[in-house]
Amino acid sequence: MTDPATKTVKAPRKTAAKPASGARKLVKAAQTVGDGGPVDNFPKGRRAQASEARKAAILKAALAVFARQGLDGASLEAIAQAAGISKANLLYYHPSKEALYVAVLEQGLSLWLAPLSRFTDGDDPADAIAALIGAKLAMSRDHPEVSRLFALEMLRGAPLLKPVLSGPLKAVFDAKVAVVQAWIDAGKLGKVDPPHLIFSIWALTQHYADFAVQVRALAGKSLSDKAFMDETQSALTALVLDGVRPR
Amino acid sequence: MTDPATKTVKAPRKTAAKPASGARKLVKAAQTVGDGGPVDNFPKGRRAQASEARKAAILKAALAVFARQGLDGASLEAIAQAAGISKANLLYYHPSKEALYVAVLEQGLSLWLAPLSRFTDGDDPADAIAALIGAKLAMSRDHPEVSRLFALEMLRGAPLLKPVLSGPLKAVFDAKVAVVQAWIDAGKLGKVDPPHLIFSIWALTQHYADFAVQVRALAGKSLSDKAFMDETQSALTALVLDGVRPR
DNA sequence: TCGAACTTGGACCATTTGGTCAAACATGGA
DNA sequence: TCCATGTTTGACCAAATGGTCCAAGTTCGA
Numbered sequence: 102m103t104d105p106a107t108k109t110v111k112a113p114r115k116t117a118a119k120p121a122s123g124a125r126k127l128v129k130a131a132q133t134v135g136d137g138g139p140v141d142n143f144p145k146g147r148r149a150q151a152s153e154a155r156k157a158a159i160l161k162a163a164l165a166v167f168a169r170q171g172l173d174g175a176s177l178e179a180i181a182q183a184a185g186i187s188k189a190n191l192l193y194y195h196p197s198k199e200a201l202y203v204a205v206l207e208q209g210l211s212l213w214l215a216p217l218s219r220f221t222d223g224d225d226p227a228d229a230i231a232a233l234i235g236a237k238l239a240m241s242r243d244h245p246e247v248s249r250l251f252a253l254e255m256l257r258g259a260p261l262l263k264p265v266l267s268g269p270l271k272a273v274f275d276a277k278v279a280v281v282q283a284w285i286d287a288g289k290l291g292k293v294d295p296p297h298l299i300f301s302i303w304a305l306t307q308h309y310a311d312f313a314v315q316v317r318a319l320a321g322k323s324l325s326d327k328a329f330m331d332e333t334q335s336a337l338t339a340l341v342l343d344g345v346r347p348r
Numbered sequence: 349m350t351d352p353a354t355k356t357v358k359a360p361r362k363t364a365a366k367p368a369s370g371a372r373k374l375v376k377a378a379q380t381v382g383d384g385g386p387v388d389n390f391p392k393g394r395r396a397q398a399s400e401a402r403k404a405a406i407l408k409a410a411l412a413v414f415a416r417q418g419l420d421g422a423s424l425e426a427i428a429q430a431a432g433i434s435k436a437n438l439l440y441y442h443p444s445k446e447a448l449y450v451a452v453l454e455q456g457l458s459l460w461l462a463p464l465s466r467f468t469d470g471d472d473p474a475d476a477i478a479a480l481i482g483a484k485l486a487m488s489r490d491h492p493e494v495s496r497l498f499a500l501e502m503l504r505g506a507p508l509l510k511p512v513l514s515g516p517l518k519a520v521f522d523a524k525v526a527v528v529q530a531w532i533d534a535g536k537l538g539k540v541d542p543p544h545l546i547f548s549i550w551a552l553t554q555h556y557a558d559f560a561v562q563v564r565a566l567a568g569k570s571l572s573d574k575a576f577m578d579e580t581q582s583a584l585t586a587l588v589l590d591g592v593r594p595r
Numbered sequence: 596t597c598g599a600a601c602t603t604g605g606a607c608c609a610t611t612t613g614g615t616c617a618a619a620c621a622t623g624g625a
Numbered sequence: 626t627c628c629a630t631g632t633t634t635g636a637c638c639a640a641a642t643g644g645t646c647c648a649a650g651t652t653c654g655a
Contacts, residue, residue: 169504173418174421249503252499252503252558253418253503255562256415256416256418256496256499256558257418258416259562266561270565271566288594290594291593293583293587297579297584298583298587303555304552304554308548308550308551311499311503312502312547312550314513315513318506318513318514318517319521319543320543332544335541336545337544337548339540339591341587341592343590343593344590345537345540345545345588346474347535348538
């Protein structure tokens with residue numbers, strides 16, 4: 102603060118579009134995926150509790166709205182209303198719409214990455230693959246909005262997520278590719294293309310969240326239907342493991 | 349016009365949200381998918397030609413912008429600029445943003461539905477399935493924006509497309525499910541779940557268009573790369589036909 | 596050649612919306 | 626009890642945006 106003028110200016114109405122790189126924050130969040138974040142379990146006062154509940158409510162409401170309407174389509178007013186607070190209050194917790202969006206993305210990131218992280222080398226590749234399919238499908242059932250949010254972000258060209266994709270995610274991805282390759286080398290798996298296998302499992306499972314409307318229109322069911330969930334899981338697992346050709 | 353007042357009022361600024369059902373138009377478009385639309389090949393004047401070219405340019409520009417930014421994120425100004433005309437002129441051709449969006453969707457519908465329509469009963473299910481995968485994958489390579497546009501529409505809950513989904517598309521879908529079932533009954537195919545097989549093929553192939561950023565970030569390639577295209581096609585075909593388990 | 600019909604875009608307008616501000620309201624510790 | 630600190634919101638503001646209007650071209654058939 103050597104310039105005395107800056108003291109009074111106080112940012113003259115958002116000049117130009119700031120770099121606004123919430124991307125950095127997302128990369129950090131992706132790296133600390135397993136640890137569940139800061140624990141801070143010391144005794145909370147009523148106020149702190151209420152505040153935390155509100156913050157959670159805001160993120161939940163924002164996720165719901167963003168996942169349906171997209172970043173541009175969502176209005177702060179709509180999110181605030183869904184969270185049961187005023188728009189001004191919403192902006193008290195998150196300085197801007199994009200910051201809120203980043204916070205939502207950040208929160209979803211761990212859920213998003215968890216299944217692949219748990220995909221580890223084991224005796225039976227078939228079991229590991231089945232487990233991965235199960236985990237991702239459960240994710241599509243229990244948190245379809247998260248899946249949709251990420252799909253939306255990809256469709257935009259992932260301006261905020263790209264650093265995560267080519268950074269932390271690529272690291273995990275490469276590791277899992279190696280795992281699959283090891284299975285193939287050991288003769289435990291047919292000669293498949295490891296990267297494509299992972300893409301395939303993602304595509305197959307996320308489809309049921311992202312294209313849920315279509316699935317519902319054509320099959321008449323959704324994953325929230327227990328029978329349909331089971332049926333889908335077996336169908337996908339069978340497809341990936343054995344394909345469709347008669348044996 | 350019994351009320352003299354209405355004469356001067358002249359619709360006081362778009363009253364309430366009209367039904368605005370461009371959905372009807374879409375359903376009709378979906379039904380006439382194969383015929384390539386009205387042919388009208390009578391001699392065209394210079395004017396008509398230019399007009400047609402402009403219309404095409406508009407739809408192309410609109411597709412590009414809508415597919416990236418979504419209905420809400422896209423601005424008429426941006427589309428007009430991409431098409432090289434003024435916003436007012438754009439609105440001369442399409443009465444509203446939503447109407448333009450519907451027109452774009454309508455145009456993409458035939459491309460979108462074509463591969464499945466061509467999926468017919470034949471001697472060898474393996475060939476038919478491989479062909480379907482090839483066609484859908486080619487679609488992802490040659491018209492990724494169309495794929496993304498539809499994905500975007502699904503993620504929104506398909507407000508405009510739902511009638512198409514549960515109408516014409518469901519009809520085609522059911523027919524193809526029957527085809528697959530017949531193969532199974534004839535012992536030409538393993539005991540797969542026909543609806544899920546179709547969903548799977550859609551999911552697998554569209555993934556490479558919709559999640560192209562992610563694929564590029566993780567695999568370093570995209571379908572426009574000939575080698576990667578071939579590799580992807582074999583990988584997906586092999587997966588669907590034979591699965592990953594060693595034989 | 597001439598005018599009716601088709602095109603085109605600059606100026607405008609109303610509304611929506613992201614964001615700011617200051618004043619009112621809690622609340623919990625001293 | 627009292628106030629410093631943290632919350633909450635209604636009133637506002639400026640920019641962006643969908644859409645309208647009208648005047649100025651263009652084209653093409655008669």
